[in-house]
Structure formats: structure tokens, C-alpha cells
Amino acid sequence: QQQVKQSPQSLIVQKGGIPIINCAYENTAFDYFPWYQQFPGKGPALLIAIRPDVSEKKEGRFTISFNKSAKQFSLHIMDSQPGDSATYFCAAVLSGNTGKLIFGQGTTLQVKP
Amino acid sequence: NAGVMQNPRHLVRRRGQEARLRCSPMKGHSHVYWYRQLPEEGLKFMVYLQKENIIDESGMPKERFSAEFPKEGPSILRIQQVVRGDSAAYFCASSPPGGRFYNEQFFGPGTRLTVL
Numbered sequence: 001q002q003q004v005k006q007s008p009q010s011l012i013v014q015k016g017g018i019p020i021i022n023c024a025y026e027n028t029a030f031d032y033f034p035w036y037q038q039f040p041g042k043g044p045a046l047l048i049a050i051r052p053d054v055s056e057k058k059e060g061r062f063t064i065s066f067n068k069s070a071k072q073f074s075l076h077i078m079d080s081q082p083g084d085s086a087t088y089f090c091a092a093v094l095s096g097n098t099g100k101l102i103f104g105q106g107t108t109l110q111v112k113p
Numbered sequence: 114n115a116g117v118m119q120n121p122r123h124l125v126r127r128r129g130q131e132a133r134l135r136c137s138p139m140k141g142h143s144h145v146y147w148y149r150q151l152p153e154e155g156l157k158f159m160v161y162l163q164k165e166n167i168i169d170e171s172g173m174p175k176e177r178f179s180a181e182f183p184k185e186g187p188s189i190l191r192i193q194q195v196v197r198g199d200s201a202a203y204f205c206a207s208s209p210p211g212g213r214f215y216n217e218q219f220f221g222p223g224t225r226l227t228v229l
Contacts (some may be wrong), residue, residue, distance in 0.1 A: 036220075042222055043206075043220030046217055059120075093215060099144070099161070099208065100161055100169060101148070101158060103155040105147075106155045
């Protein structure tokens, strides 16, 4: 099953809050999980990525938590800022495949001042 | 180093016309991916090309859509006889030649196609 399910569809938090976006997958052959950030009118940009042999990865205010047994992973944004308001996509890549990205449906985040 | 370039940024076509979308990858990148983003949806893989070769076209509609990446010049996504359902944002991404486990894909700004 080559799907990645993402939730919630939209999220509103106050400045300083910690929005959490969740993704789930079925295919255990996925072995690379990037998160992309997209601003209106722009293309997606890689934010942070993780491999399934790691349970957590932090880059600045962004953290990925990975639960291999549950086949779930999530993005946490610490001390969120209005400039973080964007659409966030989780994605997955199949092992040994062509590198094509299988995207989740996206989460639109609004951080209120 | 310029990023991935796509043109036009906006394209309006009437039903039945042809749409040609261009993508110039980043310098040194020889792999190109095309994705489509329908309104209120995530991005869907369409096709993966290397110079002069289509590697994976599993996401391409069977009819009216074609893609190429010639030895010289940009990659082209061509949609013949467009229909309203083709209205979407089309994104191109490029990555460097292989060798690593996974090469990051760098996305262009997209072409927004509107079919009247």
C-alpha cells in the first residue's frame, strides 16, 4: 500500500505553541521520511528528514519523532512563530526505488501572533 | 547557483488546447521529477526522468500526457487536449546524480495551469 496518511488537515496555534502533525504508513519498505514546508505560491522545500533506524531527530525548532513498530511519525515545531505559517507535507520513499516521493495530504498551519 | 526554474509560472489554456511546461534543473543535476498538486490536495508523483531517458512514469495518466528530458535543454511536460480536470499546480524537482542513499529533491516554484 503506497499511501501516507497525514493529520490534521489544518491547525491553528498561538505563537509559542507546539503544533504537532502526524503521519502514518502501511508499507514497511519505506525507508526515508522527509518533511516539506510550502509557502503560498512557492514550491515545497525540505525541512527535515529521518530514517527508520532513528527514533528522533532535531534540527533547530523542528523535531521528528518516529515510531517504527506503529508505522507512525510526527513533526513537532517548538516555540512556533507566525513565520512558520505554511503548509507542511510528510513524505516517504521506497527502499531501492527511484527516489520518488509519496506525499501525505498536507497540513495547513496558522500561527497567531 | 540558481535554483530549479520553471516556466511559465502561470498558464491559461482553453479546453482542447495543448500545454507545455518547462523545467530547468539546478546546475549539475541530471535527475528530474514532475509532481502534480490538485487544489486542496497533496502532491502526486507523475514521472521521473534522467537525461534522454524516462525511468519511472507510473504516475502519468495513460493518455494526453508525455514528458521528455533531452540531452540539451529543459525537461518538458506536455499535456495534449487539456480538460478542466488538468487544472493544477505542476512542480518539477531535480536531484544530483546517484551514489548516496537518497538525494534531496529541490523543487521549482511550479506552473499553475488553468483550463477554461
